[in-house]
Amino acid sequence: MSIEILIFGAGAIGAFYGSRLAFNNDVNVSVICRSNYNAVKSNGFSVESPQYGDYKWMPTRTFSKPTEAQKAGVNWDYVVVSTKALPDVNDDSELLQGLISKGTAIVLIQNGLGVEEPYMKRFPEAIVLSAVTICSAAQPNHGHIKHNRWTRINSGPYPENSAEATRRNELFNNYLVKGGVKDASAYSAEKMQLLRWHKIAINAAMNPSSVLSGGTDNASMALDPDMYAHLKGVMEEIFEVAPKVTGKPFPKDFATAEQILNSTKKNPSGSKPSMQIDWAEGKKMELEVILGNPIRLAREKGYEMPRLHSMYALLKAAQRNREENSKPKL
Ligand SMILES: NC(=O)c1ccc[n+]([C@@H]2O[C@H](COP(=O)([O-])OP(=O)(O)OC[C@H]3O[C@@H](n4cnc5c(N)ncnc54)[C@H](OP(=O)(O)O)[C@@H]3O)[C@@H](O)[C@H]2O)c1
Numbered sequence: 191m192s193i194e195i196l197i198f199g200a201g202a203i204g205a206f207y208g209s210r211l212a213f214n215n216d217v218n219v220s221v222i223c224r225s226n227y228n229a230v231k232s233n234g235f236s237v238e239s240p241q242y243g244d245y246k247w248m249p250t251r252t253f254s255k256p257t258e259a260q261k262a263g264v265n266w267d268y269v270v271v272s273t274k275a276l277p278d279v280n281d282d283s284e285l286l287q288g289l290i291s292k293g294t295a296i297v298l299i300q301n302g303l304g305v306e307e308p309y310m311k312r313f314p315e316a317i318v319l320s321a322v323t324i325c326s327a328a329q330p331n332h333g334h335i336k337h338n339r340w341t342r343i344n345s346g347p348y349p350e351n352s353a354e355a356t357r358r359n360e361l362f363n364n365y366l367v368k369g370g371v372k373d374a375s376a377y378s379a380e381k382m383q384l385l386r387w388h389k390i391a392i393n394a395a396m397n398p399s400s401v402l403s404g405g406t407d408n409a410s411m412a413l414d415p416d417m418y419a420h421l422k423g424v425m426e427e428i429f430e431v432a433p434k435v436t437g438k439p440f441p442k443d444f445a446t447a448e449q450i451l452n453s454t455k456k457n458p459s460g461s462k463p464s465m466q467i468d469w470a471e472g473k474k475m476e477l478e479v480i481l482g483n484p485i486r487l488a489r490e491k492g493y494e495m496p497r498l499h500s501m502y503a504l505l506k507a508a509q510r511n512r513e514e515n516s517k518p519k520l
């Protein structure tokens with residue numbers, strides 16, 4: 191019997207990891223597409239990668255929407271969610287109804303904090319696994335996945351380490367490793383949340399700052415002394431609050447703000463954070479999971495993050511103004 195994996199949100203990250211999981215002979219990987227459906231249904235994906243070379247991947251099944259996937263009547267072992275996390279636009283967990291059975295593990299590969307909560311609440315019998323990746327990938331046109339660099343992905347049970355969730359998390363991680371993702375690793379629930387906070391410190395500093403500064407790239411931000419001080423201030427604000435919110439110190443091997451910014455300086459590839467790319471394309475930004483949720487989680491425990499809050503307020507207003515201005519005038 192094959193393991194059945196369904197990717198919900200077959201964009202840059204979903205299709206890249208899906209294509210690696212599909213290298214396991216005993217794994218079938220199917221996808222739910224949206225705007226790229228016609229291209230993928232006809233030709234599958236072509237992946238271009240400096241690390242793995244160029245290859246084609248035809249998913250086992252290609253669906254145009256979740257209700258079509260339901261009709262296939264498969265008992266999914268894993269449903270990977272790799273849509274953009276936009277809880278202010280849509281509760282994606284709702285779309286998975288009818289696809290989750292008792293043995294299904296839902297794997298969230300998304301940036302941000304608090305992304306697991308809607309899935310855990312809606313599917314109390316399912317296993318929820320939480321994952322973050324530093325992989326850089328894009329889909330420049332439908333069905334064409336460009337892997338730029340890095341593959342590291344970490345996943346862990348959510349919210350706690352039940353024996354079954356731990357087992358399923360390790361199995362999923364093994365499929366990634368056997369699919370060539372050598373630096374995939376399985377974490378505990380606690381370490382995973384600390385990693386999410388650590389990743390959010392980088393994203394919450396770099397992403398909004400790039401948008402608010404008119405589209406500055408990563409290295410240029412770190413090289414500008416005033417921007418450097420600002421980015422360091424944001425990261426340290428989060429590094430200080432996160433252990434208080436989670437009740438656990440950061441592991442010693444997690445990079446400091448200075449280490450992160452020093453390595454950003456040395457990487458003048460001109461690449462920009464995803465939030466800037468979304469803003470430039472007129473798309474919604476992942477403001478709630480990257481800024482709003484950390485602010486709210488901290489506030490629930492009595493901590494404020496004023497630097498983060500300023501950027502959140504400014505970007506929410508900028509997004510709102512743009513939406514208002516793009517409405518047809520009566
Ligand atoms: N790309 C990276 O390098 C990177 C790195 C680290 C983390 N991440 C995180 O990974 C997550 C995914 O990012 P991404 O860059 O892969 O985004 P993406 O390329 O935009 O992929 C998301 C995909 O989900 C699809 N989708 C959304 N709602 C859907 C629905 N209701 N039904 C079917 N398909 C749906 C989108 O379809 P449409 O084309 O129709 O919108 C798109 O193909 C985000 O949380 C992001 O922050 C990304």
Ligand SMILES: *[C@@H]1O[C@H](CO)[C@@H](O)[C@H](O)[C@H]1NC(C)=O
Binds near residue numbers: 218
């Ligand atoms: C799933 O994979 C198995 C091999 O492991 C294969 O025999 C089967 O046909 C695949 N399912 C579909 C729908 O292609």
Ligand SMILES: *[C@@H]1O[C@H](CO)[C@@H](O)[C@H](O)[C@H]1NC(C)=O
Binds near residue numbers: 393408461
């Ligand atoms: C730029 O910074 C963002 C952090 O928000 C990161 O996600 C992205 O991978 C970085 N790009 C490069 C090439 O360093």
Ligand SMILES: *[C@@H]1O[C@H](CO)[C@@H](O)[C@H](O)[C@H]1NC(C)=O
Binds near residue numbers: 448449452
């Ligand atoms: C960062 O770079 C500065 C300037 O090159 C150096 O003085 C400092 O030691 C570096 N810090 C770390 C943590 O690497």
